Amino acid sequence: MSGLLSGARTAVNPLRQLTIHQLRQRTSLKWREYPDDVLPLWVAEMDVPLAEPVALAITDAVARGDTGYTAGTAYPQAVAEFAARRWGWDGLAVERTALVPDVMHGVVEALRLVTDPGDAVVVNCPVYPPFYESVAHAERRIVEAPLGEDLRIDLDALGDAFRRARAGGRPAAYLLCSPHNPTGVMHSAAELTAVAELAQRHGVRVVADEIHAPVVAGGARFVPYLSVPGAENGLSLMSASKGWNLAGLRGGLLVAGPAAAGDLARVPFGVSVGTSHLGVIAHTAAFRDGGEWLDAVLTGLDDNRRLLTALLAEHLPAVRYQPGQATYLAWLDCRALGLGDDPASVFLDRGRVALNSGLAFGTGGVGHVRLNLATAPELIIEAVHRMASAVG
Numbered sequence: 001m002s003g004l005l006s007g008a009r010t011a012v013n014p015l016r017q018l019t020i021h022q023l024r025q026r027t028s029l030k031w032r033e034y035p036d037d038v039l040p041l042w043v044a045e046m047d048v049p050l051a052e053p054v055a056l057a058i059t060d061a062v063a064r065g066d067t068g069y070t071a072g073t074a075y076p077q078a079v080a081e082f083a084a085r086r087w088g089w090d091g092l093a094v095e096r097t098a099l100v101p102d103v104m105h106g107v108v109e110a111l112r113l114v115t116d117p118g119d120a121v122v123v124n125c126p127v128y129p130p131f132y133e134s135v136a137h138a139e140r141r142i143v144e145a146p147l148g149e150d151l152r153i154d155l156d157a158l159g160d161a162f163r164r165a166r167a168g169g170r171p172a173a174y175l176l177c178s179p180h181n182p183t184g185v186m187h188s189a190a191e192l193t194a195v196a197e198l199a200q201r202h203g204v205r206v207v208a209d210e211i212h213a214p215v216v217a218g219g220a221r222f223v224p225y226l227s228v229p230g231a232e233n234g235l236s237l238m239s240a241s242k243g244w245n246l247a248g249l250r251g252g253l254l255v256a257g258p259a260a261a262g263d264l265a266r267v268p269f270g271v272s273v274g275t276s277h278l279g280v281i282a283h284t285a286a287f288r289d290g291g292e293w294l295d296a297v298l299t300g301l302d303d304n305r306r307l308l309t310a311l312l313a314e315h316l317p318a319v320r321y322q323p324g325q326a327t328y329l330a331w332l333d334c335r336a337l338g339l340g341d342d343p344a345s346v347f348l349d350r351g352r353v354a355l356n357s358g359l360a361f362g363t364g365g366v367g368h369v370r371l372n373l374a375t376a377p378e379l380i381i382e383a384v385h386r387m388a389s390a391v392g
């Protein structure tokens with residue numbers, strides 16, 4: 001195993017900088033939900049120190065007393081430049097963006113722009129649980145389009161869901177998770193183009209949650225939904241929250257395609273002004289100056305995906321895991337372990353390791369767990385040992 005932990009490095013791996021003792025001092029959800037004998041590899045927080053450019057930007061702002069309402073276009077400008085540099089996409093127009101308090105508030109606002117109460121929102125289950133809660137909160141209803149066996153978008157199932165969603169000629173939306181949480185699958189340009197074509201054919205509006213876009217595996221390139229042909233009336237949500245671990249410094253960006261600019265103009269003033277100014281400062285610094293730090297995290301995550309694959313093969317060979325090309329999440333099919341519908345509860349009770357239960361992710365989540373790889377390799381080793389002890 002040591003070979004898997006010791007690759008030559010030029011940059012410091014942020015995932016190896018904090019000790020378990022330091023992490024247990026944290027007061028955020030990941031480290032506070034469970035008692036101290038539980039190892040938490042669940043909610044999407046990363047066990048990293050704050051990227052230096054982000055820390056400097058917010059401490060400078062605090063020193064200036066710069067804590068008023070947010071203003072300006074620095075955030076969308078930074079995202080546009082990042083998109084051009086990283087994804088080769090220069091189609092993000094600053095004037096077609098709106099600040100939103102965070103991604104899930106942005107999702108709700110976007111759904112309100114393109115649908116009415118009672119209309120359908122299609123999701124690819126299993127998917128990030130708050131999609132279900134947010135659609136309900138927005139008084140829309142979920143129509144599920146299950147992922148295929150290969151965990152990729154099943155275009156037949158999607159077409160079928162679009163048909164059901166549009167029954168009676170009602171407006172409908174498709175809440176696309178790109179890259180996909182929990183599987184870590186990155187949708188290809190061909191898949192997204194097919195999605196756009198299908199959505200146009202059925203008259204379904206696409207809202208793409210692209211919060212995980214900065215977090216890609218080595219050699220992979222993220223494809224923004226709005227960059228594919230046919231996506232002109234789409235909406236996208238972007239954020240530095242996952243890539244730089246800024247959930248505590250909230251901020252998100254709603255981006256409209258050229259044919260959705262009119263919709264964007266209807267975002268209420270109170271939504272954008274409700275975005276945290278310190279959050280905007282942090283997210284701007286991350287996208288603008290946090291590339292080197294992000295690359296170091298991505299290299300560490302590549303190592304962690306390989307490490308988890310090796311550990312499962314050795315200690316839990318019945319668990320099925322297909323490493324994704326994006327996100328720091330691992331979706332584990334534990335059905336062959338015979339632990340019932342909710343293996344996460346068994347791993348917690350017997351192994352004292354906290355993972356997300358697949359049950360919350362909708363149809364297809366039974367017998368699965370989601371493990372958060374954004375931690376030190378030593379903690380992943382410990383987690384798998386604990387999982388194995390819960391089975392044995």
Ligand SMILES: Cc1ncc(COP(=O)(O)O)c(C=O)c1O
Nearest residue numbers: 044102103104128181209211241
């Ligand atoms: C797909 C997805 N969307 C949204 C969020 C939450 O974003 P925010 O905290 O900005 O609302 C997460 C968090 O893990 C996520 O995985």
